[in-house]
Amino acid sequence: MTSRPAPQLVALPLALLAIAVFFAVKEPAFLGPRNLTQLIVEFSIVGTLALGMFMILLTGQIDLSVGSGVGLVGGIAAVLVFQQGWPAPLAMLAAFGAALVLWLFMGTLIVQQRIPSFIITLGGLLIFKGLFWLVIQNSTIPVSRGDQDNLYSLLTTYYLPSHVGLALAAAVAATLAALAYFSRSARIAHERPVPPAARVIAQWLGTTAAVVGLVVVFNHFRGVPLSLLVLSATAGTVYFLTQHTPFGRYLYAIGGNEEAAVLSGIAVPRVLIGAYVLMGVSVALTGFMTTAYSGSSTTTVGDLMELDAIAACVIGGTALKGGRGTVWGVIFGALIMTALLNGMTLLAVSPEAKFIARGLVLTLAVWLDVRLGR
């Protein structure tokens, strides 16, 4: 759509590089296979939630309830598996359905009753937190019985065998090449602006090198984590939705100028509710992953995750007032956020200092958003 180069395109990788260098110098294990794998699992969790938040922010709305929602959905599934003895897939499906219903309800309330999303989702934050603690009875509920693995626990503990990882990397590289080629020939055939071939090839080489390199690093530990695939599928879906479907266009249009969107014949309520339902999907996926990652559902799961998700989006150049942002930006934002948290944990920074650092990053990102958005 827009051919304007965003300042984030250069700034984000540089910021990430700076963070990586800083932590690597302080603690070389930061870039070791074990820590990188762990970092990528954490990144998958934050990134999946941020991608849902991205679509909400694009419309100029906000969702503060997702942190509690993550805990609640994970908790429901954990209780069904551990206390009720349901098979994990069935339990997750039920929790997933609950998330969809909750977010459909919240979205409808916001749209039909014209209550600001900030208020409704702030209510959601508290209500979901209460429901969550009720569901798990303020206790700790493991995600599997005994030491048995199930789909739930495997979400963050399963790693692809090394040859599968490599095959996947090859498939990704081939798919990207094919997509680039076909998109380019379609552009030429229809006299649309075409990026220079050298840049396309360089981009492809860069991406392929990064993917293969990552897989090799992962294979030095246990392999490609399953959660990264969840994130990739989410990112691909959100990218397709926002860039290649009418729904995505409408998200940008509503965030850019809601009144003009209505008068352009866009079914604004339906689109907004759709964005909230998709947020529910992303909350459910994140809920399963983050609960599985901590091994069990406890009262602190999901705490403050809404802020991490919003920070990731804003760091990545998503405008809080809507209408501007990219999937790539959100991915980088989530990476930066996770790298900071992970690095600080590795350096055994005290929790107090971690809270302050998180807050500073969020504030800085919003400040930059305001500055860039004039």
Add this chain to the structure above:
Amino acid sequence: MPEYPSPAPHPKNGALDLGQGSGDKPLLEARGLTKQFPGVTALRGVAFDLRPGEIHALCGENGAGKSTLIKLLAGIHPHGSYTGELRVDDRAVAFRSIRDAEGAGIAVITQEFALIEELSVAENIFLGRAPRCGPGGLRVDWLEMHRLAAVLLADFGLALAPETPVRELGIGQKQLVEIIRAIDKKSRVLVLDEPTAALTGQEVAVLLEHLRRLRTQGTACVYISHKLDEVFALADRITVLRDGASIATLVRHATTIPAVINHMVGRALSDLFPRRTAAPRLEIPLSVRALSVAATQHTPPFLRDISFDLHAGEVLGFGGLMGAGRTELLLHLFGAWGHRVSGAVTLRGQPFASPTPRDAIARGLVLVSEDRKRYGLILAQSIGFNLSLSSLARFTRAGARVDASAEHLGNRHFFTSLRIKAPDQYARVGGLSGGNQQKVVLGKALMTGPTVVLLDEPTRGIDVGAKLEVYELINRLTAEGKAVILVSSELPELMGMSDRILMLAGGRIGGEFARADFAQEKLLAAALGRRAAGAPNDQGPRTHAP
């Protein structure tokens, strides 16, 4: 502008001290101003001077550089971002901000409103300089503020309470409040960018009267308007800009409107309103019967007993004073305003009972709104994004994916045929001139393949050349058998382009006129007549929210 009842004769020009006193020393002068944006040279060596007590008009097509010049004068484009020299009182100045320019006595009123919607009219007028009282002047003297504001409002003939929140004002009233604020700041140089684009004839007359009075008091004024008759009623000198260069500075007494137009477009324009009446057709795509509409369920009807038929190939003009209900009628037909109390609308033979904009578009009725920035465009997005926004379904394959190539071709068709001036369709709409933005809004509406096109002030704030293109477009639409409703505050335009005119007065139809009966006095009488007789409450706040 023939619409205002008695274009007061030019006041004896006693103040017109051209050539006498300090008249030779310009108050404000621009020398060789050149301003470049990435890829565009907006100004090339512009020379301009403003003498004390002079009204100096700037004329030029969209993109000629008028807005850029003003932004230099106002300090919005700071010193250093351009080359050339700005001089005030014969001394070079370097404005780094709006504040600097204001400090030098230059007040700029742009087309974008700088009013705070939630504050009252009085608070806006006195923003940042409210009268104080109490120990140390800590408290705002509300009584005094409201008293002063009431005087200013009465001075401008605005029947508004100073306590009225600005958000309840119509666009024209906002414009006047903005002007009152600038004038009251006692600026030495007043720069007005299209101040009358949204005003009715009466309001224009009042404004011009005030500017003439200020002239006698020594305030100089840079006046930008596309309405040349207004310029000729007011200005002492006229500077024409074209393609970023100052083409000519003319003394108003010694020139004519056609001469100015020639300078502006670089070619002669023979006919200002080239309406070609299409052969009348029998089909009636839109029929309205005894329609009464209220703003909400709990208010009395605002539009009352409106009936008309719109024929294919016809341009039906709607005129009336501000607040007569023209915009509301169009918005209601489009499904974006009001609660229907009674009456029936038939669109292409089918009842159209409780429409939404989405239904309307799907069934072949589109609206081009009077306020393109607020209701028409997603300014942060590209031309193409906006053009196809209402027609994405047509480019969607397999139920979900937008076929970017098909969309590109569809956009390109309108991008070229509407002659939108931009590097390509991927340029941001927010960066375009008013006329080009209007073309994008028109293109978006036309891409939906409509049968009935509602145009609300389609030439507001756009230049002569672009206006002609809009008129030609209207001719093309009716030649294709589409039906057009044209709302315009400019009677010459309304009479020039309509096949039939309905005048609205206080929410009712005040009169219907066939082309042979078009006469300004009759139309004005119809717009005023009913209003004087009844409908005392048509001063009520106007709600636009769709």
